Amino acid sequence: MLDKLQYISQGKTATEQIRNIRNALDNGAGLIQLRWKESSYDQQLELALATRKICQAYKATCIINDHINIAAAIAADGVHLGLDDDAIAKARNTVGPDKIIGGTANTLNDILQRTAEGCDYIGLGPYRFTTTKEKLSPELGLAGYQNIFNHLQEQGIKTPPIYAIGGIEIHDIPALLQAGVYGVAVSGLITRQPALVPQIKKLLV
Numbered sequence: 001m002l003d004k005l006q007y008i009s010q011g012k013t014a015t016e017q018i019r020n021i022r023n024a025l026d027n028g029a030g031l032i033q034l035r036w037k038e039s040s041y042d043q044q045l046e047l048a049l050a051t052r053k054i055c056q057a058y059k060a061t062c063i064i065n066d067h068i069n070i071a072a073a074i075a076a077d078g079v080h081l082g083l084d085d086d087a088i089a090k091a092r093n094t095v096g097p098d099k100i101i102g103g104t105a106n107t108l109n110d111i112l113q114r115t116a117e118g119c120d121y122i123g124l125g126p127y128r129f130t131t132t133k134e135k136l137s138p139e140l141g142l143a144g145y146q147n148i149f150n151h152l153q154e155q156g157i158k159t160p161p162i163y164a165i166g167g168i169e170i171h172d173i174p175a176l177l178q179a180g181v182y183g184v185a186v187s188g189l190i191t192r193q194p195a196l197v198p199q200i201k202k203l204l205v
Helices: 014-026 039-058 068-073 088-095 109-117 141-154 172-181 186-192 194-204
Strands: 007-008 032-035 061-065 079-083 098-107 121-124 162-163 183-186
Touching: 007 141, 007 194, 014 032, 014 039, 014 186, 032 039, 039 061, 039 068, 061 068, 061 098, 068 079, 068 088, 079 088, 079 121, 088 098, 088 109, 088 172, 109 121, 109 141, 141 172, 172 194, 183 186, 183 194
Parallel strands: 007 032, 007 183, 032 061, 061 079, 079 098, 098 121, 121 162, 162 183
Antiparallel strands: none
């Protein structure tokens, strides 16, 4: 079963990334998605190797954002792909049938697409505006999540676990769970306040 809390790493340098990942793990995070846009392929590979080793030491799950080849090269636990990234089928063939493959969704149609593609989980968002990601899709807000989950329920559509993502604060979590999300994928909140991890996990039980 996937952890209900996913920490999406932050940091402009490899040193910052490692520090933030360690802080999250030290406070109990069990699923790390390595995301580092401001880097070359070789830098990504080096950081991914280091992150994989750290996650293994903490018995945590290590997911690589975007880079299928890096995920395969370091035997990561999985990969997360945006809508404009490589196809899920290609990822499955590259990283292997037993690895975790996550996919981004912004709309109901995206969720249906990701479900048909065979994703293991879906990151649905953004909940609200966030500076973490460029070219942000329109904000869903709580009403957007409620509308999507209501439709899925009314139509009897089964999906992979869906994580809310995008500018989520701790006070948002109860209402998002009530709307129907499986868990939350958080970046800025845990980077700023890693000590909140146990409190977030308690809300997600």
